Amino acid sequence: MMLPPPPEFLTIDYRPDLGILVVRWQRLITVAEMQQGYLLLLEYAAHYRCRHWLLDGRRRFNTDREGAQWMVATFLPLLQPRLGARTYLAYLLAPVTLRDQDADAAFPPAAYFQDKPFLGERFVEEGAAIAWLQRQL
Template sequence: MLSTPPEYLSIAYRPDLDVLVARWLRQVTLPEMQQGYELLLEEAAQHRCRQWLIDVRRRFNTDREGAHWMLTDFLPRLQPRLGGYTHLAYLLAPVILRDAAADAAFPTANAFAGKPFMGERFIDEREAIEWLQAKRQG
């Protein structure tokens, strides 16, 4: 690991799966979220890993400003840095999928169309990893 993650984020590379696993440990501010994703990119670049499992079950505060930053600033930097198509599997608490505001903050499938990255939401970690593995194979 290149930098020590802050206390609100756990980052681990799983070489057996070639998956970067990030677990947000509490709610975060926008600057904390941005710092955390920068650390994820740093770690992913070290391993040339383009399959990410992002556990946001303890971080209930995805908002439009954070989603906008992800789509316009952060995600476009993945391909130049990692050299290929990146898949992000978001692990959410079931209640979040029923929250209209949280759902509206998560980019729609159209937001990923034609882009070198894709995100999908899951409530089951096994399904999220299976999706990442299938995307890596295909």
């Protein structure tokens, strides 16, 4: 199966050496672009049978409530039926984003993930994010 190429605002690379899909947002995006990117990411994840994702949002900067609501209500419930087991999402963010109250409010607290078929964590250093993902393998 041929995967469609990512749009210009996104790169998706499967790293078989790490067992990780590396996703990099290239610029500020709209909610529609976010949705398009995540749905494409799910196609790549299913193709590579990869449930460990590094999501680099350092160039994106925007986390908003509408996008977060779509993630929680629409996208995240698609993961287990499509991928078959728990998915791990390591969000790589700029330090300023971690201090942003709106971004904080849009990202669920750790307790939210306890009984979910997916787990998300936020990082400012790529090495720490990759190490966390590899501990989940």
